Amino acid sequence: MENNKIEEIKNLLASDKNSVTDIKNLNDLKVKYLGKKGIITELNSEIKNIPNEEKKEFGQKVNELRNIFNEFFDSKKQEFETILLNEKLNSEAIDISLPSTKVVTGAPNILEKLIEEVEEVFMSMGYDVVDGPEIEYDKYNFEMLNIPKGHPARDAQDTFYLEGEEILLRSQTSPVQVRTMLAGKGEVPIRMICPGKTYRRDDDDATHSHQFMQIEGLLVDKNISLSDLKGTIDIIMKKLFGNDVESRFRPSYYQFTEPSVEVDISCFNCKGKGCNICKKTGWITVAGAGIVHPNVLKMAGYDPEVWSGFAFGFGAERLAMLKYDINDLRVFYNTDLRESIIFDRKEAE
Numbered sequence: 317m318e319n320n321k322i323e324e325i326k327n328l329l330a331s332d333k334n335s336v337t338d339i340k341n342l343n344d345l346k347v348k349y350l351g352k353k354g355i356i357t358e359l360n361s362e363i364k365n366i367p368n369e370e371k372k373e374f375g376q377k378v379n380e381l382r383n384i385f386n387e388f389f390d391s392k393k394q395e396f397e398t399i400l401l402n403e404k405l406n407s408e409a410i411d412i413s414l415p416s417t418k419v420v421t422g423a424p425n426i427l428e429k430l431i432e433e434v435e436e437v438f439m440s441m442g443y444d445v446v447d448g449p450e451i452e453y454d455k456y457n458f459e460m461l462n463i464p465k466g467h468p469a470r471d472a473q474d475t476f477y478l479e480g481e482e483i484l485l486r487s488q489t490s491p492v493q494v495r496t497m498l499a500g501k502g503e504v505p506i507r508m509i510c511p512g513k514t515y516r517r518d519d520d521d522a523t524h525s526h527q528f529m530q531i532e533g534l535l536v537d538k539n540i541s542l543s544d545l546k547g548t549i550d551i552i553m554k555k556l557f558g559n560d561v562e563s564r565f566r567p568s569y570y571q572f573t574e575p576s577v578e579v580d581i582s583c584f585n586c587k588g589k590g591c592n593i594c595k596k597t598g599w600i601t602v603a604g605a606g607i608v609h610p611n612v613l614k615m616a617g618y619d620p621e622v623w624s625g626f627a628f629g630f631g632a633e634r635l636a637m638l639k640y641d642i643n644d645l646r647v648f649y650n651t652d653l654r655e656s657i658i659f660d661r662k663e664a665e
């Protein structure tokens with residue numbers, strides 16, 4: 317009798333299994349069989365009414381039923397969970413074939429970019445890139461560059477003084493020539509460039525700033541002539557402004573070079589015909605330069621009878637303004653984009 321009942325329940329369970337279509341059905345079924353008043357739970361409570369000799373077998377059968385149910389329950393639950401997970405994965409999938417939205421990350425400062433370009437060319441010619449202090453002694457900024465106290469050339473380079481008259485913000489990167497020679501202790505050749513900040517007591521306008529950048533250069537070796545300087549300048553200018561750019565020297569005066577020159581390049585914009593960039597002259601001034609003055613060599617410990625050298629100084633902003641067609645120096649130092657409308661990249665034309 318009890319065996320029949322168990323068989324009946326087994327059959328009922330077998331047909332119930334087929335009707336389970338979702339997790340809710342499955343949980344309902346659990347209540348139906350194993351809940352407080354569930355079919356299998358009730359069978360359990362009938363044990364006490366079974367004659368002793370049949371109790372063991374009955375108990376085993378009930379357990380078997382429970383196991384059948386639990387196995388079914390666990391595997392079905394797993395099945396539903398996998399289905400659910402797959403549905404979720406599909407609905408939340410990211411379509412990586414879609415083009416991404418553009419991320420604006422900013423760009424290198426073009427002044428820095430230009431300086432790096434110049435550094436690379438000089439490094440490829442064996443030059444070292446060196447640094448010097450922005451707070452400088454009068455001695456290096458002027459005196460050892462052959463500009464003694466009271467020299468009228470100091471007027472054009474009036475700067476900011478920190479302590480008395482001996483410590484100042486350097487008005488040029490030329491003192492790094494002196495520092496490099498002193499540190500070299502007579503070693504040759506010296507090939508260095510020094511890009512760096514400089515200061516002058518100037519009122520800011522489109523072409524002047526109380527703070528600006530120069531790129532200094534110095535070469536010391538034997539038998540150095542103006543033609544070495546010309547060749548070097550020519551290479552760097554062609555690299556920056558294109559191969560058809562020519563350079564020329566005009567006589568000039570600096571206290572630390574003799575002879576001194578002003579370096580012009582042929583206008584890369586109008587190719588010499590005359591335009592606004594070259595002020596209708598066909599030429600643009602880009603640097604001061606010359607053959608290192610014997611006094612400067614001597615003061616730095618190099619015998620001018622044996623050694624000679626050339627030096628040059630570019631205005632970094634000036635080069636960047638020419639290269640990128642910027643007509644106001646202040647845009648390099650003004651971080652307010654609303655006021656930087658003057659900035660106009662040549663490549664964008």
Ligand code: DAH
Binds near residue numbers: 489532570
């Ligand atoms: N220091 C000069 C200036 O600020 C530029 C310069 C001229 C640098 C001639 C040099 C040079 O090295 O030889 O105007």
